[in-house]
Amino acid sequence: MSAEAEVASDLVVIGGGAAGMTAASRARRLRPDWRITVFERGDYVSFILCGLPYFVSDVIASHESLIVYTPEFFEKERRIEVHTRHEVRRIDHEQRLLEVTDLRTGRAFNCRYGKLVVATGAEAVRPRLEGIDLGNVFVLRTIDDGRRIKAALQQGGLRHAVVIGAGYVGVEMAEALTEAGLETVLIEATANVLPGIGPEIGEVVERELIDHGVSVHKEEMAQRLKGGQRVEGVVASRGEYPAEIVIVSVGTRPAVALLQQAGMALGSTGAVATNEHMETNLPGVYAIGDVAEAHHLVTGKAVWIPLGTTANKQGRVAGENAAGGSAVFQGIVGTATVKVFGLEVARTGLTEPQAQEAGFDPVGVTIEHPSRSVYYPGATKLRVQLVADRQNGRLLGGQIVGREAAAKRIDVLATALHTRMDVEAITALDLSYAPPFAPSWEAVQIAAQQVIGKLQRAKRS
């Protein structure tokens, strides 16, 4: 290494997002005497990226709302040394040494570590598209991305927006830009908005987008971006769309470059592989959050589904284990939810195609059922999709879209997946009922009854 080892820390955390700061805090609680250091490349730590679309749409006025704790809080209250704008450029695990650059001054120094937690997160994919570097073409991944987009909107004069990619962030941004008063086109390469969630739920989401003025173009590919200094339009496979601002949301990937160089093994998903203690192939090195894989409790396989809830849980586990504990992260069931204008869209477990791919023989049903007693004012329809194993009726996954507690209703199915419940057991659940909140049979129970009926008919024939 080029620089002298200037500092040493019992625990170093690379990346100051939710996962990293949770790990540091957990370790501090168990090791009051340890020196604990965090290096974060950006300006902020303890930030909440999931809130960015709402910052852009001005539902949340200040980006500071998206920062749970400041570096000063961690320094003072938890005696964690937080270095923002510090980039770790090399990990030498044999020497237990990091090469760190202070991005403010350009000064490089070495830092010795006892235990290491890597929480470098994910980065937005920027496709190789002609014009991708034009002005007003953005991805949305960091607080700074959000601030740049918001500044562009606040400058005014923008009338047309194009969002490329209709995943979670894409539909959230289509909503945010529409709410900001722009005519918004949403371009999606597959046949579905929220690809992966399936057509029965996707069509409800698409209808909601259209009803609120978003122009939805499926099975269409963006081909190039036009403009002078700033973007002026998007040329796509089926048409050309004016755009003074473009959001590219075609996905993210784990930020593994630094870690691969250090010899950290990746899994088949391309994210860092860990054991159930969140430890990588390098002893004493833990990987957590958006850079790490997670064990999927339904398939039994490693998956990469980067979400804040998982990051928090993995952070606790890694922090405890780095401090000498033996905590276990059991895994995830793939629960996620997103707001699309007045809709709540929620999923957990596997969709029917995912179940097939994972080697199950799935049976699925889609039903509609009211959110309240049907006679109670304000009752709206929930659409529920349930997927079960044809062999034994075991629940494999579910999706719910609706206008009332759809997000929290999915949690029953998530809990059921954690305990490998079958559809019979779901019909027997003692769930809450009162006319203003729910009908006497919950929608997921009606769906489970229909799965049972389908399985019985299949047996007889």
Added chain:
Amino acid sequence: MSAEAEVASDLVVIGGGAAGMTAASRARRLRPDWRITVFERGDYVSFILCGLPYFVSDVIASHESLIVYTPEFFEKERRIEVHTRHEVRRIDHEQRLLEVTDLRTGRAFNCRYGKLVVATGAEAVRPRLEGIDLGNVFVLRTIDDGRRIKAALQQGGLRHAVVIGAGYVGVEMAEALTEAGLETVLIEATANVLPGIGPEIGEVVERELIDHGVSVHKEEMAQRLKGGQRVEGVVASRGEYPAEIVIVSVGTRPAVALLQQAGMALGSTGAVATNEHMETNLPGVYAIGDVAEAHHLVTGKAVWIPLGTTANKQGRVAGENAAGGSAVFQGIVGTATVKVFGLEVARTGLTEPQAQEAGFDPVGVTIEHPSRSVYYPGATKLRVQLVADRQNGRLLGGQIVGREAAAKRIDVLATALHTRMDVEAITALDLSYAPPFAPSWEAVQIAAQQVIGKLQRAKRS
């Protein structure tokens, strides 16, 4: 018997509420050739008593909204013979014979049965109180009760109401009468509104009632009702309250008189005891719904918690078994929810005192946590109470009060109780998160973490 056996049916159901009609419908599906007969004492079948307070407050305009299907529907679509205003006055199980009176004509006749399902429901307790029979003193249990109360309100001229008893129906009626423009006094003998739900949740409910203008009087007993023909006031242990209308809601009891005469065994709760097939001590006779006990999955004991959700499930099981099946009703976990103005109040499992009484060594926590990401507009506080077994951390019960999806949030805990989950497993659940719907740690998980902390501290000391 005094009358000749004039009719015979393969299956007779006594009581045409949700439980009874569900049983009849289920049996019909499995036995297309059977003669199936229902005797209902009142004017309606397939009615939803839980909706009555909303009918009284005019949130629901017509009592017909509370009737899911008419007798004609059952006759035509399901070939179930439905006899309203028919009272079964004696059951002779040795002869498999019922003595039935047509209340319209006074004609008595006998009816032979093959299988029998009793779903006679519960009846309102009318305490022996001076003045209880005055005009405008009501209980709320039947559709007719609801119509009478609504007629009294619509006649006008009422300014003051007193509700005696602050259970679920009592608080719902306090809300309904307040919404109808009456100055409403709610009198409760115990130290809590919603007695049994505990002071930490009860105080939030009480605050909501007071904030909406209800005058709440706890630890006070109604002593007598004053008036001429119609009630004019309530004399209670701590004061006297004017009242042109009084709702007495001090509880219900299972309608077992007819069944006891027939030799049907009651459990320690006073409701009919059954096995897991919903069969009583009399072979071929099933008891379901509000007249029957249910197995409590947390305590392992029989309880009497009359609710529509349980009635529906028991109806399916009894209908299937009467038709020759062997379905099982696993039991309940005691889930219930109620709306109190803008609040959702929900519970499942045991409270701390209930857990103690059931022989557990419980540990409880009460926390507050936001319903959405704290920075997202509209986030409100949920108050969550969790009770666990000190020996092994097993969840024993939970209660949630709040303004957003509290009712549906309880369902995670209900599902967890069905599978005997411990608090550690609750913290590991992959629950849905998005800033508009939930924070990244759900309130029930924060509460579970606090239980774990409490258990660990107890171990160390």
